[in-house]
Amino acid sequence: MSASIANYRSRSRLSDRLRRWLGKTGWYLILILFALLTAVPFLWTGLMSIRPNSANVFRPNQPPEILPYPGLIGWGAGQTTARREGEYTILPWDSAAQEGAEVGWWVDYGVLLEPQIENSPLFPYMFPATTANYYRVWTDVSLPRYFLNSFVVALAVVVLQLLTSSLAAYPLAKMRFKGRDVIFYLILSTLIFPEQLTLIPTFIMAVNLFGFTDTLHGLVIPFGANAFGIFLLRQTYQSIPDELIEAARIDGAGELRIWWQILVPLIRPGLATLAIFSFVGSWNSFLWPLLMLRQEELFTLPIGLAFLEGAFTGNLRTVAAGVMVATVPIIIVFLIFQRQFIRGLSGAVKG
Amino acid sequence: MASLEAAEKPKRSSNAGIEEGKRRRRRMRLITAYGFIAPAMFFFVVFLFIPLIAAVYLSFTSYDLVTAPEWVGLDNYQNLFQDPLFWRGLRNSFIYLIVTPILIVLSIGLAIVVNRKLMGIPIFRTIYYIPAVTSVVAVGMIFEFVFAEPSGLINGLLLSLGLIERPINFLTHPDSTLISIMLVTIWRGIGFYMVIFLAALQAVPEELYEAAAIDGANRFQRHLYVTVPGIRPAIIFVAVISSISALKVFEEIWVMTDGSGGLLDSALTLMFYLYRQGFINLELGYASAIAVVFTIVTLIFSIANLRFLERGTDVR
Numbered sequence: 001m002s003a004s005i006a007n008y009r010s011r012s013r014l015s016d017r018l019r020r021w022l023g024k025t026g027w028y029l030i031l032i033l034f035a036l037l038t039a040v041p042f043l044w045t046g047l048m049s050i051r052p053n054s055a056n057v058f059r060p061n062q063p064p065e066i067l068p069y070p071g072l073i074g075w076g077a078g079q080t081t082a083r084r085e086g087e088y089t090i091l092p093w094d095s096a097a098q099e100g101a102e103v104g105w106w107v108d109y110g111v112l113l114e115p116q117i118e119n120s121p122l123f124p125y126m127f128p129a130t131t132a133n134y135y136r137v138w139t140d141v142s143l144p145r146y147f148l149n150s151f152v153v154a155l156a157v158v159v160l161q162l163l164t165s166s167l168a169a170y171p172l173a174k175m176r177f178k179g180r181d182v183i184f185y186l187i188l189s190t191l192i193f194p195e196q197l198t199l200i201p202t203f204i205m206a207v208n209l210f211g212f213t214d215t216l217h218g219l220v221i222p223f224g225a226n227a228f229g230i231f232l233l234r235q236t237y238q239s240i241p242d243e244l245i246e247a248a249r250i251d252g253a254g255e256l257r258i259w260w261q262i263l264v265p266l267i268r269p270g271l272a273t274l275a276i277f278s279f280v281g282s283w284n285s286f287l288w289p290l291l292m293l294r295q296e297e298l299f300t301l302p303i304g305l306a307f308l309e310g311a312f313t314g315n316l317r318t319v320a321a322g323v324m325v326a327t328v329p330i331i332i333v334f335l336i337f338q339r340q341f342i343r344g345l346s347g348a349v350k351g
Numbered sequence: 352m353a354s355l356e357a358a359e360k361p362k363r364s365s366n367a368g369i370e371e372g373k374r375r376r377r378r379m380r381l382i383t384a385y386g387f388i389a390p391a392m393f394f395f396v397v398f399l400f401i402p403l404i405a406a407v408y409l410s411f412t413s414y415d416l417v418t419a420p421e422w423v424g425l426d427n428y429q430n431l432f433q434d435p436l437f438w439r440g441l442r443n444s445f446i447y448l449i450v451t452p453i454l455i456v457l458s459i460g461l462a463i464v465v466n467r468k469l470m471g472i473p474i475f476r477t478i479y480y481i482p483a484v485t486s487v488v489a490v491g492m493i494f495e496f497v498f499a500e501p502s503g504l505i506n507g508l509l510l511s512l513g514l515i516e517r518p519i520n521f522l523t524h525p526d527s528t529l530i531s532i533m534l535v536t537i538w539r540g541i542g543f544y545m546v547i548f549l550a551a552l553q554a555v556p557e558e559l560y561e562a563a564a565i566d567g568a569n570r571f572q573r574h575l576y577v578t579v580p581g582i583r584p585a586i587i588f589v590a591v592i593s594s595i596s597a598l599k600v601f602e603e604i605w606v607m608t609d610g611s612g613g614l615l616d617s618a619l620t621l622m623f624y625l626y627r628q629g630f631i632n633l634e635l636g637y638a639s640a641i642a643v644v645f646t647i648v649t650l651i652f653s654i655a656n657l658r659f660l661e662r663g664t665d666v667r
Contacts, residue, residue, distance in 0.1 A: 024469065027464060027467055027469055028469070030464050031464060031465070031469075031471075031472075031475045034461060034464075034475075034479060034541075035475055035478045035479070037538070038478050038479055038481060038482060038538075038542065039478060039481075040504070041493045041494060041496075041497050041504070041538075042481075042493065044493075044496055044497060044504045045492075045493045045496050048496055056502040056507055057502070057507055058502065058507035058508050058510065058511035059511060060510065060511050060513070061511075062511075064507075064508075064511065163390070164390045164391040164394060165391065167387045167388070167390055167391065168387060168388045168390070168391035168392070170387055171383070171384035171385075171387045171388060172388070175380060175383070175384045176380075177377075177380055177381045177384040177385075178381060180384070183388060183392075187391075187395065190395065190399050190400075192650065193399075193403060193646060194595070194598075194599060194645065194646055194649050196599065196622060196625060196642050196645055196646070197402075197403060197406050197642045197643070197645070197646045198398070198399055198402035198403055198406060199402075199625075199629070199642065200402075200406060200409060200629050200635055200638055200639050200642060201401070201402035201403075201405035201406050201409060201639075202398055202402045203629070203630070203635075204405075204409075204414075204416065204635065205397075205401075205402070207416065208416070221394075221398075222394075222398045223398075224390075224391075224393075224394035224398070225390075225391040225392075225393075225394035225395050225398075225399075227395070230391060255383045255387070259387070280484065283486070284486035284487060284488075286486075286487065286488055286601075286602045286605070287601060287602070287626070290605075291630055301486070302486050302487075302488040302489075302602075305486075305488050305489060305492060306488055306492075306605070306606060308492075309492070309495075309609070316496065316499070319492065320496060323489050323492050323493060326486070326489055327485050327486070327489045327493075330484055330485065330486075331481055331484065331485070334480075334481065334484045335477065338477055338480075341480075341484060342480060342546055345483060345484070345543065346483075346543060346546040346547050346550075
């Protein structure tokens, strides 16, 4: 034993600094490699979305065009006024502009910049970035509409689930009554069954009985209760001391008032976790809206995205712009509320 | 407790009165409790319990949404077991399970790396988690750009460097479609599971590592003999949830095969076959039979998975 300690010590003294430095660099290499693996697909999509034309980024025996400089930048109709001959594809709103419709502003910064950067050794790697693809996807498909639909549906699901879960979890955690355990295990056991099993009958009811097709509430009501949410909030309630509730009862407060005025403020962390969990779930849900929605103006964001490919066949830059518009806001919200997000998604599943 | 109740109520001399009050209070409590549970229960009954029973019933019928369901007994199941596409779907779903061990190894590895106290670690953790908050549909589309032929990220790069002569058929060859989609699932899952393993790692006592180091274990051995047993519950947990979500995978396949299930049904999983039979062909009885089999497969699997891992790590 003592020999091995000595051995361990001497080894660690040997080339202490060099070793630590090498170790650190090695760790950073791994970290950066994984960061690149994560980020590059997003960056690639972003790159596609600002390309002015369909020329390939990578070309044989030529440097790849991966560095953007401002090219045709702007918003609105009437892009042709700033367009250089032959450089850009003609976009559909050109005709609208000629008919005297609303004209946006477009400036080709490339014309101004190019003389200055032409001789730079990096110039072969550069290409003029444009906002045209974003403008096109924003107007030709109703992306703002999809956003709004997704938001309204997700918000409604969150409100409904928070309400039903926080109501149901209270007696399951804090009251003694006949059948409590049976009900709790009944609710918990539903987590075993995959939603695929209930999908078909729910679909039949939604179509034949409730008329949920092409409605937004049809995307909310089937998800009105969340067994996992009840499980989660029950645990949160259990951390509240019984004396608090007893005292309120002695003061003559009704159960509903105790719940709303005393308990709901106390279980806020649990509610926040559940809110993020169910918001992200609803926001990203795909199959159910796919089955329910036919009308384009009711599309949620994932459905709208999936159909973007059909709407712009062959124009990958516009599809890429749509993907960026759909993902970047969520990533920004995540960056702001990281801690809550991670607790809501990874933490919540752990229970 | 009883005396307190009695004091609150108008005084009654007889024992029966106290009993009566007690019973009434108990009934009130019961009504209150069930009142709180009722809203949630309503949704469970209508959208879970009834559909659960209906699914089993429908699997014995032939139903197309228009004419009334017709009882066909075990026909659906008999047809199912003779249906080559069903077996294809089952096989592909099992192949998809390969993502589970890969995800476990990669995300534990990554968790060990980000568990080190280095400058800038929080930034890296954040970056790794981003795919988990991005919708599967968007991720699928992003990877269509990455996999595109011949000008996608991978093919474009490799072709221009002259490393390959013909583009790799990520999504346009029956042999590679499923594997390509599995890569996307792995890519999206690593950061998510990393966070779970990170939390588990931080709960492993530091002294255990020191003790192992003193005993002469090298870095790899320390992780093998300290980390792995230390985070065993997390491993079992991730194994179960990632297997189940691998069996359920649908959106990636829908997006990356444009709703087709892949060339020659090469990416057709059981879940995708359920979708196709149920909602494209409107064979709702048949699809229900698939759903029942699917449920049995997931049930068996989560139990088997648990048992296997439990036994596997017991041998030390």
